[in-house]
Amino acid sequence: MTMPVMETGPGGRFGAAAADPAFEVAPLSPRQVMLRRARGHVGLIFGATVLGLVTLVAIFAPYLAPADPYAQELSKRLIEPVWGAHGTWQHVFGTDGYGRDYLSRMIYGARISLTIGFFAALTSGIIGSALGLTGGYFGGWIDSVVVYLINVKLALPIILVALALSTVIGGSTLSLILILGFLSWDRFAVVTRSLAQQLRSSEFIAAARAAGAGQGRIIFRELLPNVLNQVIVVASLDMALDIAIAAVLSFLGLGVRPPNPDWGLMIAEGRAYMFFKPYLIVLPGLALFVLLVAINMLGDGVRDVTAPEGRS
């Protein structure tokens, strides 16, 4: 079954111009317009580059890390980084209170943060979009249930519930992903719900319905592709939020457990020495900060490029 009207849906707002015979010069396709905007968007390029680099570091951690991030050497405790008074090139970022190579721990830390952030955002994206699209598309009592669920979610203090759940179901990577995934789907639901409400009366949905498409097909094959850009924007912001909250949980001792090299946990461990070895909290904090800035800028950039009128 073909759906020739897809292009004129709100996702293809530039396609509408192409259909107008008054245009003599062939206009750019939506994709070309977006690519042009993307190339000139400093924030997007910066965000994508940094996130790309951190992802590469995370994937190739075993090849990049100069030492075993878990290997303790008590004779080499608290060696300063290479720019410090007694720094050596053997431990570029120095060592921590157990004599573990700090650079190697930072490199492996990227793995934990990205894994938790990505899969938690994926989980909440699936939950939130499913709820939002269903509620917005069907309206009526189904929508009321969705709105009620969103309200309940918003009323829960996220860090408090996450801390409590983490003591109940544990602080493994999987449980952190599930906890954060189930606690941060609200923004997905709010955004997809209002988009679905706008789209459900549009012509291409009516056409799909007339062509005999079922409800499920309409939601997944017609609505979903048209809200995907906005979902990606929300997903990037949500991923940043998940990484930040996971770091908070680890910092408070209820997230990633020792001896894992998580940035939040490293800051907590470095806190005892922070007054005379500040690099122990500065380095992992900076890593976390730069990663979160990059993800936020990428998200803002994707929104500017796909829907510039939505900048806020």
Place this chain on the structure above:
Amino acid sequence: MLRFFVRRLIIAVLVAITVSIIGFALLRASGNLAVILAGDRATPAEIAATAHKYGLDRPLPIQYLDWAGRLVQGDFGRSLFTDEKVSDLIAERIGVTIGVAIPALIIALVISVPLGMVAALRANSWVDRTALAVAVFGQAIPLFWLALVLIFVFGVMLRWLPISGSSTPAHFILPSVTLAVAVLPPFMRLTRTGMIDVMNSDYIRTAWAKGLKPGRVLFKHALRNAILPIVSLAAVSLGFLLGGSVVIETIFALNGIGQLAYQSILRVDFPVVQAILVFVSLCYIVLTLISDLINAKLDPRIRLG
């Protein structure tokens, strides 16, 4: 207005009931209460007796109704460790938490609203870019890390401010500033978009065309409408500040409800955790209800739509 109020109130009550069920479920998921209450060396018979004494051998729905019934009367239960009333524990500490939350909100508003307004009026100027940079910075910086950096700079290097405890007003400066950084970005963004939308609207063009002075157009006509979403956000943020102060209170050793919640979580004192959870949620529900009513009062489209 009454219709709107009643409908909104029903939703608020339903949400409150659901949150209390979640809180109750969390307490039950944390372990067998009778075993904890009976102590480490209790025999199975003693555990059974404790369970019976506290009514833990009854069906869960009955236990929930019993607990919720006492909750409605203001009885939040007792701590498993100190046997103090949780309502007393919260009452003792809520002052410190509010003492951090309100200044944080004020600092955030005082900086973000003017900044957002100027950014909107001078879109793409250096002010706009600075405002955006401030928003990105505040959104991305991990709060607990910012707190540690501020402690290091202002408490240890410069020795300007106290870094731990809550004995003088000066103790509240660093925690409030840290929290303000976290709540500032959404206010800034919302003011900016709100102002841009409003400034492009027909009635502002009319106001200019009538020859009104810029100050009157901006503050009497434009800001009045742009401020509506800010009111809602302020309510939501205050709810967030009450619940999100866990980290800040822990780092700055402030004896507020966030610190109480954290310590209770660590020692599995779940009646306290559950009570704080329900309390913070209720605060949020009431605050959003009030802000919705204010908005409906100010904007007829909301209550009639």
